[in-house]
Amino acid sequence: MLHHLAAGRQNLHGHFSRDLAPVLEIEPGDTVRFECLDAAWSIEPPNGKDWDHARFPDQDPVLDDGHALTGPVYVRGAEPGMTLAVRVDALRVGDWGVTLAGGWPCEWNALLGVTEHGLFHTWRFDEDRDWATNSLGFRVRLRPFLGVMGMPMDLPGIQSTIPPRATGGNIDCKELVVGSTLYLPISVPGGLFSTGDGHGAQGDGEVSVTAIEVPMTADLTFDLVENMPISAPIANTPAGWVTMGFDADLTQATVSALNSMLELLSRQYGVTRLDALALASVAVDMRITQMVNQVCGVHAVLPHGALSRNSEQGNSPLTRQ
Numbered sequence: 001m002l003h004h005l006a007a008g009r010q011n012l013h014g015h016f017s018r019d020l021a022p023v024l025e026i027e028p029g030d031t032v033r034f035e036c037l038d039a040a041w042s043i044e045p046p047n048g049k050d051w052d053h054a055r056f057p058d059q060d061p062v063l064d065d066g067h068a069l070t071g072p073v074y075v076r077g078a079e080p081g082m083t084l085a086v087r088v089d090a091l092r093v094g095d096w097g098v099t100l101a102g103g104w105p106c107e108w109n110a111l112l113g114v115t116e117h118g119l120f121h122t123w124r125f126d127e128d129r130d131w132a133t134n135s136l137g138f139r140v141r142l143r144p145f146l147g148v149m150g151m152p153m154d155l156p157g158i159q160s161t162i163p164p165r166a167t168g169g170n171i172d173c174k175e176l177v178v179g180s181t182l183y184l185p186i187s188v189p190g191g192l193f194s195t196g197d198g199h200g201a202q203g204d205g206e207v208s209v210t211a212i213e214v215p216m217t218a219d220l221t222f223d224l225v226e227n228m229p230i231s232a233p234i235a236n237t238p239a240g241w242v243t244m245g246f247d248a249d250l251t252q253a254t255v256s257a258l259n260s261m262l263e264l265l266s267r268q269y270g271v272t273r274l275d276a277l278a279l280a281s282v283a284v285d286m287r288i289t290q291m292v293n294q295v296c297g298v299h300a301v302l303p304h305g306a307l308s309r310n311s312e313q314g315n316s317p318l319t320r321q
Contacts, residue, residue: 001027005070007035007215012056013071014041014064016152016159016169018188022074025190031089031221037068038098038213039147039197045096048122048135066161067148067170071194075222078191080154083225086182086193091144094215097123097132097200101208108209108292123200123212132200132212140201145176146218147197147211154187163294164246166232171244172211172290173235173299174202180237185230195220206290232260240303246295253298254286261300269309283307 003024005011011023026032037043041056041064056068078084102109103118121134125142133139150168152159164171168184176182184191198216235242243264245256261284265276283306289297 001030002219003030003032005032005034005073007037007068007070009058011070012037012041012064013069013194014059014066015062015161016150016192016194017157018152018154018192020072020152020192022072022190022192024071025074025076026222027076028222028224031219032073034070034195034218034220036070036146036196036198036216036218038094038215039067040213041068042215046098046120046122048098048120050120062158067197069148069161069194069196072151072192073194073222074190074192075224076190078186078224079189080187081229082186083228083230084151084184084186084191084193085223085225086149086184087221087223088146088176088178088180088182088218089221090217090219091146091178091198092217093125093129093142093144093198093200094217095125097125097212097214098210099123099134099208099212100210106209106292125200140212142200142212143174143177144198144200144214144216145174145202146195146216147172147199147202149176149182149184149193149195149220151184151186151191151193152188160294164233164244164297166246168233170197170293171233172197172199172202172206172293172297173242173244174199174204175237175239175242175299175301176235177238180235182233182235183225183228183230184233193222204290205288206292209292230260232256234260234264240301240306242302243300244289245298248295250288250291250296250298253296257298257300258284258286261302265302269307279307
């Protein structure tokens with residue numbers, strides 16, 4: 001069944017919480033069409049000079065302090081310890097995009113020395129939404145994805161939308177394009193999934209703290225997996241299998257992403273952890289997802305077809321789902 005969530009007051013929020021009432025209940029296998037504002041709650045394009053443009057009215061200064069998210073969605077049958085599968089079926093960017101660089105105080109901008117002065121690049125899109133051209137005339141191919149896909153942790157109080165967590169959130173992984181399935185560990189009954197922060201294109205790292213920030217419409221299909229215990233997000237994407245790690249320390253985030261990849265390789269191939277490490281060293285790429293969301297994100301990528309095994313020795317290679 002296809003459900004529709006408009007970007008209206010009832011369906012918008014700017015935080016995660018286990019206490020946030022769901023706006024929609026669905027069955028496993030259902031698809032939801034999410035209408036999403038851009039992360040900054042804009043309802044008209046920025047003017048390219050400053051933030052003096054219309055935002056969504058009646059924002060709560062506490063509950064709407066983070067990214068504009070649509071949801072949450074309650075998946076019937078979802079229980080802690082299970083895994084939520086989120087298939088990205090369709091993504092369509094809105095009519096405009098914007099990228100910011102510098103001009104506001106944050107730790108990353110301070111490291112780069114760009115807190116005092118900043119600028120905006122506005123982007124226009126071709127009719128087919130294949131290419132974007134910015135205000136300086138530079139052209140890039142659109143490769144849209146949702147920056148935020150996630151659920152609350154089973155913790156009291158308001159949970160910020162900025163740092164990603166074990167249950168997802170502001171992952172900002174550019175590999176989560178159409179055709180991907182994101183797997184998230186469920187922490188609370190029903191999952192309470194929300195999404196937003198549409199990106200038209202982004203480089204690994206998201207080094208200006210923004211990508212091409214866009215309003216977006218997304219079709220996502222949900223399912224439950226009971227025999228796939230995970231402790232952090234993983235994904236099956238067109239680029240390959242992706243495992244993720246988050247930590248304030250970049251090295252620890254890398255170790256977390258790699259540990260998840262070693263578990264995946266061991267499970268899929270039936271090999272020891274040391275065998276998995278040796279295979280990862282020749283076939284897996286470690287990439288910086290982002291450096292700008294209070295914690296660092298790292299993702300490990302095993303490209304499809306990068307490893308195969310002689311059939312006479314058993315254990316089929318990983319296959320795309």
